Amino acid sequence: MRNDVVKPIPPIRSVVAPHSGDGDESALWREPPRESDPMRNRRERLLPLIAAIIAVVFGAMALIGMREKIVRVVPVATALYSAIGLKVNAAGLDLRGVTSKIVTEGGRKVLTVEGEIVNLRRSANRVPPMALAVRGADGRERYAWTAAAPKMQLAAGESVQFRARLAAPPADGADVQVRFASLGEAR
Template sequence: MLIVCPSCASRYELDAAKLGPDGRKVRCASCQTLWHVMPEAFPDAPTAEETQALLNEELAQAAAIEAEVSAVAAEKGDDIEIDAAPAPAPRKQGTGRSGRKPSLKGAKTRLAGAAIPAMLGLAGFALLGLLVWQRERAVRSAPQLASVFEAVGLPVNVRGLKLGAIESGLIEDSGGRFLVVEGDVTNIARVNTAVPPIEVSVKDGAGQTLYSWKTDPPRAELEPSELMRFRARLAAPPATGQTVLVRFAASGAVGAAGTH
């Protein structure tokens, strides 16, 4: 759920399930204001047993459709030979009738052949819907699917951490010229989550990386729904730098990134 600081209007995302029925007190990372947040009325997330039961039901339905398709194909198998029958004899002049009655078996075969692809298509749609619904589990098993889901507007955050409120600026003091980058790290998972190093890259107007470095987060682990502020500083930044990309250092899992 989204909450807004009543003092400075900073916005944060919290897991409503962690607030409890009576809510809890939270503190703004920007102005340190403390206020009480009540949970919104959201339906409970399905348990692991419920998720597995629904998965088994979907797979059983797909297997039933496949069995029905096989049964239809086996039942109509003898009708296929009708297409090889001799052509009807030429119509006699003046009789007004064909020399042979039209066969309906060929039409039945064509209808059965059209039904099979339709049923297979329905089974494919059912499996695709299941894959989208369980996309987080799918990305954990096959990380290369993360880019596919992101391309269709369904990004998956397997790491359980989110970067936000990214700010960057140049400052000068007696020590020289510095690039300062700040931002928030929020744990959106339901369990304590380790925070990896944060990677900051400076890019030029064409998107080429001019300089990149890593900085350790203030804390190595966050509790569910907990937020912390990080700060990174680079001395003598590239003069042609135009944008800053902030992301978690690669560790084999899908992470989040922010630009400024």
């Protein structure tokens, strides 16, 4: 004789979905919602925050990396970058080895300013005129003038020597400031 043990079948859970009347019978066979996973819910809540942080970091990197282009479009941004300690070279040019001296030629004093203009860009770059100013010991301008650059355009990484002269410089001049002229000064 066989000793069969009959185990009762656990009751089948039935799910009844409200009938929508649109002919979709699959709603009758859906499983009930599962218990929510607290870690999954937490991750889902953090995703927008993580995305926002990544967007801010990439945005800040773009603002720093593209500051030269931004300043060309919005010149006021130069002050903002300076306020946070970042230099902006919108011209893409550098003045190096600038020296000045007064020489006597034919009984007259002549101020001679010499140096080098370097293109910092990886492409050809237009060279604006130079704005020069003789300043007194108090830092105030005594005399200012513009001088054309020796070349109108420099190739990538190219440099050129410049020389500017001023006949009869102010007697109380203490130093010479050299920079590139803005569009308004160049005219």
